[in-house]
Amino acid sequence: MGDKVEISTKNELMTAFKAVAGNKRKTEALLNVEDLSLSFTQYASGLRQTELKVISNLSLQAYKGEILAVVGSSGSGKSLLAHAILGILPSNAKLDGKIEYDGEELTQARKEEVRGNEIALIPQATTYLDPLMKISSQVIGCVERKNEGLMRKLQREVFQRYNLRPEVERMLPHELSGGMTRRVLVSTAVISSSELIIADEPTPGLDEKTLNETLSYFKGMADRGCAVILITHDIEAALKISHKIAVFYAGTVLEVANVEDFKNNGENLRHPYTRALWNALPQNRFQAIKGHQPMQDEVTDGCIFYERCSKKKALCSQGIPQLKQVNGGMVRCNNAA
Amino acid sequence: MVKNEKIAGFIGKKTLRLASLLVLVCFASFMLIQYSPIDPVRAYIGEMPVTPEHKAQLEEYWGVNTPPQEKFLNWAGDIIKGDFGTSLIYRMPVINVIKERFTASLVLMGISWLFAGFLGFVLGIVAGAKQGTWVDKAIKIYCYALAAAPTFWLALVFLMIFSVYLGWFPIGLSVPIGVTADNVTFFDWVQRLILPALTLSLLDVAKIAMFTREKLIEVLSSDYVLFAKARGEKGMDVVLRHGIRNVALPAITLQFLGFSELFGGTVLVEQVFSYPGIGQAAVAAGLRSDVPLLLGIVIFSALFVFFGNLIADIIYEFVDPRIKQQEASI
Structure with missing residues (x-):
């Protein structure tokens, strides 16, 4: 209900402006990630350096007004994707490939410029809040003194919208309940009026009601014209609100499917892994496939899913399959047509 | 209220700890000195020449030969009353x-x-x-x-x-x-x-x-x-x-x-x-x-x-x- 309430005249103008500008290049992705690879330099035994590849040849696009869910199992490097986009990786990380934001290359300098005001991160847990700082100061963030009053007003409005009582402002993070923490973290992104919102595992440990509520916040953001990237391992939650699902496996995206493809038995799904994932759900066949994701230090020449694939061919073990446009989605599989 | 209870508990615990600490410190340090080669009478006399009889009299006066446990209790009793005795080198109350x-x-x-x-x-x-x-x-x-x-x-x-x-x-x-x-x-x-x-x-x-x-x-x-x-x-x-x-x-x-x-x-x-x-x-x-x-x-x-x-x-x-x-x- 309150979702449609505009929060300030300044924002109203911005939204109107963006809507006009947005129409011009509606077909253009707000965020375009192409062949992104991320590796860490590590010291193995002694002084020998090794490169640990955690993300390889990853491509995905996020569009305004749409929710893209990046779904993958825990520990497959999904959060690092978010950190890579925001430029908050540790210093031993090496990033290759192309990231474009709003049609322009997103360099580290530009990342530092846009993060917090054009690209916002919604982190996963209360550990991402300073344990000794009042909630209001954290939501408002580091602003110039002259803007503080304005930001405070904005923060009150955002809190009201997310049903956070005024006394929450003065609380410290440990005083918040799980649901409140979630809403506070969401507020930090909303108050920034960012256009691209990356939510990192926003749903684990939430009860049904809080989960749906949290998902509705993301839906609301997309409805207001934001591009939302929802990083999660919860495919069911993702299916409820997303427009597109990027299936993340062992550091890469195997398929980008439209949410309609997941209907029925999933015969419209393009990649064997996506189908396996779909069939593993309790309400479907509840069937798991053998094996596990390759570890980061295992080097594979061919398709990363080769070992576990039920449709593998000789070709699949030689070279990574090309990314193909199939039926309105993207897939990295030799068998897909 | 929980907070008051907590404060009371804290004070109680700390007071107890302080008391036991003081008793132990007093006892341990007293005993260490008791069995050390320190001779308080010699220290009191300083450089003055004294006869052995005089020294024996002084020892009697200072209670050098009373048993250690009695000595300790006497001293500790005075401490509790706030009397720390007289310093031998500064010749004024400790x-x-x-x-x-x-x-x-x-x-x-x-x-x-x-x-x-x-x-x-x-x-x-x-x-x-x-x-x-x-x-x-x-x-x-x-x-x-x-x-x-x-x-x-x-x-x-x-x-x-x-x-x-x-x-x-x-x-x-x-x-x-x-x-x-x-x-x-x-x-x-x-x-x-x-x-x-x-x-x-x-x-x-x-x-x-x-x-x-x-x-x-x-x-x-x-x-x-x-x-x-x-x-x-x-x-x-x-x-x-x-x-x-x-x-x-x-x-x-x-x-x-x-x-x-x-x-x-x-x-x-x-x-x-x-x-x-x-x-x-x-x-x-x-x-x-x-x-x-x-x-x-x-x-x-x-x-x-x-x-x-x-x-x-x-x-x-x-x-x-x-x-x-x-x-x-x-």
Whole structure:
């Protein structure tokens, strides 16, 4: 209900402006990630350096007004994707490939410029809040003194919208309940009026009601014209609100499917892994496939899913399959047509 | 209310602990002296020539031959009444000696404690914020060097450099010799305080700086700092907004826990600088067999260290907001 309430005249103008500008290049992705690879330099035994590849040849696009869910199992490097986009990786990380934001290359300098005001991160847990700082100061963030009053007003409005009582402002993070923490973290992104919102595992440990509520916040953001990237391992939650699902496996995206493809038995799904994932759900066949994701230090020449694939061919073990446009989605599989 | 109950429990526990600590300290130190070769009668007589009969009379008077347990009870009974006896070397009540000496030492310790805390914290924050740079390395080397150098040696080196070669400061004592108390100016007194206070603080600086540095690095690699960066906060903003806030409390707590080292340091520093404080009195009492004074000093130093730890506990239990919450959630 309150979702449609505009929060300030300044924002109203911005939204109107963006809507006009947005129409011009509606077909253009707000965020375009192409062949992104991320590796860490590590010291193995002694002084020998090794490169640990955690993300390889990853491509995905996020569009305004749409929710893209990046779904993958825990520990497959999904959060690092978010950190890579925001430029908050540790210093031993090496990033290759192309990231474009709003049609322009997103360099580290530009990342530092846009993060917090054009690209916002919604982190996963209360550990991402300073344990000794009042909630209001954290939501408002580091602003110039002259803007503080304005930001405070904005923060009150955002809190009201997310049903956070005024006394929450003065609380410290440990005083918040799980649901409140979630809403506070969401507020930090909303108050920034960012256009691209990356939510990192926003749903684990939430009860049904809080989960749906949290998902509705993301839906609301997309409805207001934001591009939302929802990083999660919860495919069911993702299916409820997303427009597109990027299936993340062992550091890469195997398929980008439209949410309609997941209907029925999933015969419209393009990649064997996506189908396996779909069939593993309790309400479907509840069937798991053998094996596990390759570890980061295992080097594979061919398709990363080769070992576990039920449709593998000789070709699949030689070279990574090309990314193909199939039926309105993207897939990295030799068998897909 | 839960809070009042908690405070009452805390006070009760601490009082009990203080009482048992004092009993144990009194007993242990009394027994150590009892079985040490110290002869209080000899100390009382000093250089005066006395006949053996005279000495026996004195021993009778001082109760040298009463059994140790009876001696202990007599002494402890007097202590409870507030009578610490008479100092043999200063020829005045022990309590007065301690009052005078402790005041002098508290000034010395207080100044160096504050100075060390402040300088150490600033150095630690700078080193932590600039981790891996030459500034960090310089501060680290400085701290390791300080931590490795013995206090008394540093004191001697300082004395040599600043007092003997450069002549900036007087050699020792807290006031000039040959001047009546009324004529001692504030400047005289401060001038003689600087070098001992500086020496005493140096060791502490290293400790606090290294601790603050470690803690800040830990904070800077935390999730919430990562999130702050993701929201566009940069370099010094992060250190000022999140670093200092999260490092200050543990650093202050550590500083209070350092009271025992502070006291240990002051004994050495006062000795080297002939500063008339409690540390120097303790050494004199030990060397010249002034048993009542020595025991009195032991009790008061135990109290001093106890209160340092107590303040640290209070900060930990009542000031840190996170602790409050953990209690409430149980």
